[in-house]
Amino acid sequence: MxxxxxxxxxxxxxxxxxxxxxxxxxxxxxxxxxxxxxxxxxxxxxxxxxxxxxxxxxxxxxxxxxxxxxxxxxxxxxxxxxxxxxxxxxxxxxxxxxxxxxxxxxxxxxxxxxxxxxxxxxxxxxxxxxxxxxxxxxxxxxxxxxxxxxxxxxxxxxxxxxxxxxxxxxxxxxxxxxxxxxxxxxxxxxxxxxxxxxxxxxxxxxxxxxxxxxxxxxxxxxxxxxxxxxxELPRLPEYVAQARVVAGALREAFAGVGWFRVHPGEPHTHQFQVWLPYAAQELTEASVRLAEEERTMLFRRWREPAGGPPGVAMTEVTVAAPGLQWSAQDVREAAAAFLRLLTPPG
Structure with a gap:
């Protein structure tokens, strides 16, 4: 406002x-x-x-x-x-x-x-x-x-x-x-x-x-x-370009997780999905803890889509003006800190 x-x-x-x-x-x-x-x-x-x-x-x-x-x-x-x-x-x-x-x-x-x-x-x-x-x-x-x-x-x-x-x-x-x-x-x-x-x-x-x-x-x-x-309209192409940087950095950061998806691999717009093999509640709680402890908001709420595989949750990522301040390294470091808050799968 x-x-x-x-x-x-x-x-x-x-x-x-x-x-x-x-x-x-x-x-x-x-x-x-x-x-x-x-x-x-x-x-x-x-x-x-x-x-x-x-x-x-x-x-x-x-x-x-x-x-x-x-x-x-x-x-x-x-x-x-x-x-x-x-x-x-x-x-x-x-x-x-x-x-x-x-x-x-x-x-x-x-x-x-x-x-x-x-x-x-x-x-x-x-x-x-x-x-x-x-x-x-x-x-x-x-x-x-x-x-x-x-x-x-x-x-x-x-x-x-x-x-x-x-x-x-x-x-x-x-x-x-x-x-x-x-x-x-x-x-x-x-x-x-x-x-x-x-x-x-x-x-x-x-x-x-x-x-x-x-x-x-x-x-x-x-x-x-x-x-x-x-x-905002004139900046949307800039957001799309940055979304591709963010998506690439997340793919690198999650490479050791086992199964995961950043979808599409190269985002078509400034929004895309991230899928991880954890319960939605655990991922949402980790997102909140990261924000509280590191003052870094990487993800918001996660959910388990109807008809999706069990034990797998998804969140949507939107890259707008605040995301332009993030380098690929910033994203990788935030993702690594996020993973440390999760129980290792298996």
Whole structure:
């Protein structure tokens, strides 16, 4: 909040009216978001879950098909309590269950019709993974061949430009619509946007009202988002590069553990997974002890994913501005201190 207040004069003239039911600063945020993504228009939503539901139901009405092809590890399936079915009357099919985005062949061979192909970029629960740009282009083309529209769950789309080697308009331009988050990657207080053709966004605004998203004032969230676009968005490629340094140092530090994984080996974004052969509680307690005793925060909470191998836990690592201060040697030393707090396996 202190950073937000300090940066506010550069992000928006607060001598102007802030917002009332989505005008003022919220309208400016929508304009800038659409411009950054190369889309005709964008609508602000209080949550990404709401933005996704509205986008998918609008496309279902337009295509005449309420089936969404998506990934079983996607946010839609894992983190939204089946809202697409319970609230919006949609159903899903899965071109693949592999821990990656679907290929063009899998989309082309899917055994039933679908109206929308939804792609989460990056696929968070598979390890923040991305295809290469040619693969993504082919997958989108396969959906078009099946007369489907393409929607991007781009909560973290902001950080994909390094991996793809493309700008945001070229990436977003592959799809018919895209959702982006203002707090994931950008460090905002919350909020999201749905961007796409002006006619779709106009329709989405009507559904936003019906879903309870027409909030009287949201200027603190919108202001934080503008600050994030100004300050964090330009730094994301730097974070991605540093994440690769951190991941490499962790691989070296854990070489004597036996089985472990840093996934992906070279991170696609500034976030990645670490897997170790210990119980989640022991790893979380060691993370806290390291912070207390060494004043070093290397990892946060660990968990044992459902369906994963027994006795193995995973945590997610995010490299942002504080991580830029760490050298590879700093990471190796912190990881060694962390391992000393664990009971040797076996």
């Amino acid at each position: 202190r950073r937000l207040v300090a940066a506010a004069p550069d992000a928006y003239d607060l001598e102007q009216p802030v917002d009332m039911y989505g005008n003022g600063i919220v309208a400016e945020l929508e304009r800038r978001t659409a411009e950054l993504l190369g889309m005709e228009a964008a609508a602000f939503f209080p949550t990404g879950t709401m933005a996704q539901q509205v986008a998918l139901r609008c496309w279902a009405a337009r295509t005449g098909n309420a089936t969404v092809a998506t990934h079983p590890l996607g946010h839609l399936e894992v983190h939204e309590r089946d809202a697409y079915a319970v609230v919006s009357g949609l159903r899903t099919v899965h071109p693949t269950a592999e821990p990656r985005l679907p290929s063009a062949e899998e989309v082309a061979d899917l055994g039933e019709p679908f109206g929308t192909l939804m792609l989460e970029l990056p696929l968070r629960d598979a390890g923040f993974v991305l295809p290469d740009f040619d693969e993504l282009t082919a997958t989108v083309a396969a959906a078009r061949e099946r007369d489907a529209v393409v929607h991007l769950d781009g909560a973290r789309l902001w950080e994909t430009t390094t991996h793809f080697g493309r700008g945001l308009p070229e990436i977003a331009g592959l799809a018919d619509s895209v959702y982006v988050s203002y707090y994931k990657s950008l460090g905002g207080l919350g909020g999201a946007a749905l961007a796409g053709p002006a006619s779709l966004v106009d329709e989405a605004r009507a559904w936003r009202h019906r879903y309870g998203g027409q909030v009287i004032q949201q200027w603190p969230v919108a202001l934080a988002a503008l600050v994030g676009l100004d300050q």
